[in-house]
Amino acid sequence: MMPDLRFLVACALVFLTGSTLAAQAAQHPSMAEVLAASGPTDWRPLDPQNTLYVELPRGRVVIELNPRFAPLHVANIKKLIEARYFDGLSIIRVQDNYVVQWGDPDNRHPLPAGLGRVAPEFDSPLPSHMPFTRLPDGDVYAPEVGFSDGFPVARSHLLQRTWLAHCYGMVGVGRDVDVQSGSGAELYVVIGHAPRHLDRNVALVGRVVKGMELLSSLPRGSEEMGFYAKNEAPLPIKSIRLEAEVPPSERSSLEVIRTDSAAFAALIESRRNRPENFFVVPAGRIDLCNVPIAVRERR
Amino acid sequence: MMPDLRFLVACALVFLTGSTLAAQAAQHPSMAEVLAASGPTDWRPLDPQNTLYVELPRGRVVIELNPRFAPLHVANIKKLIEARYFDGLSIIRVQDNYVVQWGDPDNRHPLPAGLGRVAPEFDSPLPSHMPFTRLPDGDVYAPEVGFSDGFPVARSHLLQRTWLAHCYGMVGVGRDVDVQSGSGAELYVVIGHAPRHLDRNVALVGRVVKGMELLSSLPRGSEEMGFYAKNEAPLPIKSIRLEAEVPPSERSSLEVIRTDSAAFAALIESRRNRPENFFVVPAGRIDLCNVPIAVRERR
Numbered sequence: 001m002m003p004d005l006r007f008l009v010a011c012a013l014v015f016l017t018g019s020t021l022a023a024q025a026a027q028h029p030s031m032a033e034v035l036a037a038s039g040p041t042d043w044r045p046l047d048p049q050n051t052l053y054v055e056l057p058r059g060r061v062v063i064e065l066n067p068r069f070a071p072l073h074v075a076n077i078k079k080l081i082e083a084r085y086f087d088g089l090s091i092i093r094v095q096d097n098y099v100v101q102w103g104d105p106d107n108r109h110p111l112p113a114g115l116g117r118v119a120p121e122f123d124s125p126l127p128s129h130m131p132f133t134r135l136p137d138g139d140v141y142a143p144e145v146g147f148s149d150g151f152p153v154a155r156s157h158l159l160q161r162t163w164l165a166h167c168y169g170m171v172g173v174g175r176d177v178d179v180q181s182g183s184g185a186e187l188y189v190v191i192g193h194a195p196r197h198l199d200r201n202v203a204l205v206g207r208v209v210k211g212m213e214l215l216s217s218l219p220r221g222s223e224e225m226g227f228y229a230k231n232e233a234p235l236p237i238k239s240i241r242l243e244a245e246v247p248p249s250e251r252s253s254l255e256v257i258r259t260d261s262a263a264f265a266a267l268i269e270s271r272r273n274r275p276e277n278f279f280v281v282p283a284g285r286i287d288l289c290n291v292p293i294a295v296r297e298r299r
Numbered sequence: 300m301m302p303d304l305r306f307l308v309a310c311a312l313v314f315l316t317g318s319t320l321a322a323q324a325a326q327h328p329s330m331a332e333v334l335a336a337s338g339p340t341d342w343r344p345l346d347p348q349n350t351l352y353v354e355l356p357r358g359r360v361v362i363e364l365n366p367r368f369a370p371l372h373v374a375n376i377k378k379l380i381e382a383r384y385f386d387g388l389s390i391i392r393v394q395d396n397y398v399v400q401w402g403d404p405d406n407r408h409p410l411p412a413g414l415g416r417v418a419p420e421f422d423s424p425l426p427s428h429m430p431f432t433r434l435p436d437g438d439v440y441a442p443e444v445g446f447s448d449g450f451p452v453a454r455s456h457l458l459q460r461t462w463l464a465h466c467y468g469m470v471g472v473g474r475d476v477d478v479q480s481g482s483g484a485e486l487y488v489v490i491g492h493a494p495r496h497l498d499r500n501v502a503l504v505g506r507v508v509k510g511m512e513l514l515s516s517l518p519r520g521s522e523e524m525g526f527y528a529k530n531e532a533p534l535p536i537k538s539i540r541l542e543a544e545v546p547p548s549e550r551s552s553l554e555v556i557r558t559d560s561a562a563f564a565a566l567i568e569s570r571r572n573r574p575e576n577f578f579v580v581p582a583g584r585i586d587l588c589n590v591p592i593a594v595r596e597r598r
Contacts, residue, residue, distance in 0.1 A: 096512045097467050122579070140436050140586040168396050168492045177576045193467045193492050193588050197573060200580040213395045213519040220512040274496060277476045281421070281499040287439040289492050 095226025097192030394525025
């Protein structure tokens with residue numbers, strides 16, 4: 001797929017002598033240097049109305065919701081939070097190199113009244129204008145990929161559709177075969193190599209911005225698809241709350257790099273051609289799910 | 300990078316009516332069906348001379364070595380095993396969405412005599428003949444990718460080079476900035492989204508074929524790059540042995556699908572176009588690190 005000529009040119013560059021490489025390294029700052037040089041306008045705070053706190057016994061997982069791609073599912077999730085539906089449920093599935101999922105396997109918690117069946121929302125019409133920082137190196141699955149409002153996104157002008165991409169840390173709505181069965185009551189988080197075959201088959205609603213390691217390091221379930229067996233005590237979910245309803249003193253104070261900023265463009269370049277001395281053959285390329293969307297404590 | 304026209308054709312296919320989709324599904328067996336229908340010649344046993352048992356307190360991790368791409372590093376690793384170098388060392392680093400690494404941070408274990416500094420072996424000359432099951436959907440990082448002798452491989456005819464690819468579960472030789480500093484005494488395993496930027500920058504020597512979950516679910520280290528802090532007790536490595544030196548009654552008896560078999564070709568097709576009812580938009584494509592290289596108990 002990749003034109004071999006472009007690859008050759010890229011490789012010819014990195015086959016040059018060490019002095020040239022050193023000169024290149026001097027020109028390209030590392031990601032740490034890019035972030036250190038960024039200004040306040042390169043960052044945005046999380047929106048308390050679209051930020052979830054998943055409180056686990058070992059700590060807090062912070063999720064940024066993206067209501068633009070799946071507004072009906074996001075609205076359902078907010079209704080579920082308002083009804084305290086998730087509190088006391090469990091993580092029921094941890095499948096290696098795939099997903100962590102939580103829910104209510106025993107139907108102990110009735111769904112709140114008024115929680116409607118919603119349209120699939122697996123992709124969206126391509127708007128005439130959307131913020132889009134396009135990656136230059138292509139993608140195996142989609143004609144175009146990049147970042148929009150801090151999320152990894154794919155799009156097709158021919159199909160006139162756009163969709164969120166299943167990268168590490170993305171949060172989706174579990175469903176059965178029925179495409180309208182995903183109420184939002186079961187959510188999953190990607191903990192392995194990007195399962196991009198799920199793109200356009202499930203509603204993605206957000207991304208973990210802090211606490212991934214609390215999910216990714218959980219014991220894997222021994223039953224099919226990583227579900228926990230009866231003797232594998234599932235981890236309880238203490239609560240899920242909207243940031244807006246948590247007292248300010250108890251909030252995580254995070255900000256995310258703006259994916260339409262100059263700092264993020266520099267970050268992408270730094271990751272396409274790693275300037276660190278360790279690298280003898282910088283890739284000269286990067287795939288969508290290898291670009292870190294930087295998050296830090298708010299300043 | 301992907302021709303939009305091909306994408307449109309693929310998408311047009313999946314936009315056809317449900318009856319057509321059902322007919323497609325009937326034509327394409329699922330991966331489970333492919334494996335169930337496979338014959339004995341579609342599988343190969345592991346070679347006891349190139350299979351490692353990493354014995355951890357919670358169980359055994361089985362690694363298949365690939366001596367063709369990094370023969371000097373593999374020879375070093377065998378010397379280290381013979382000297383019982385690894386026994387009693389620890390897992391010293393677990394970086395989320397990246398690698399698990401073991402070694403001897405305190406230099407308690409002297410390296411065995413005769414363990415030479417070896418050439419980088421980060422890629423290899425492209426042989427005139429190599430088994431290669433090429434994937435049809437391209438790759439972001441390399442002109443061609445596929446499978447050779449059960450391993451994910453990239454190659455370039457223009458560069459006349461080939462190399463193993465950093466997919467989930469691949470095992471590499473940790474090194475410092477000095478490209479000859481990777482003796483084999485520190486090994487790492489990929490536990491996250493494929494860090495393909497490491498391709499051609501490190502010597503890959505093998506792949507975990509069983510027990511990944513024992514590594515991927517370890518607590519992440521809190522220090523920089525996921526190294527464990529002093530107060531985070533690192534997991535001990537009881538021993539690393541070659542399968543050939545373990546009594547037959549204590550061996551794991553595994554076989555791996557032959558990546559040049561008809562069954563593996565059918566597996567790839569089944570994963571490119573998931574026939575399971577769950578999928579409403581089969582991807583019609585697959586990336587290198589999403590193809591499962593099936594492993595099972597030997598029959």
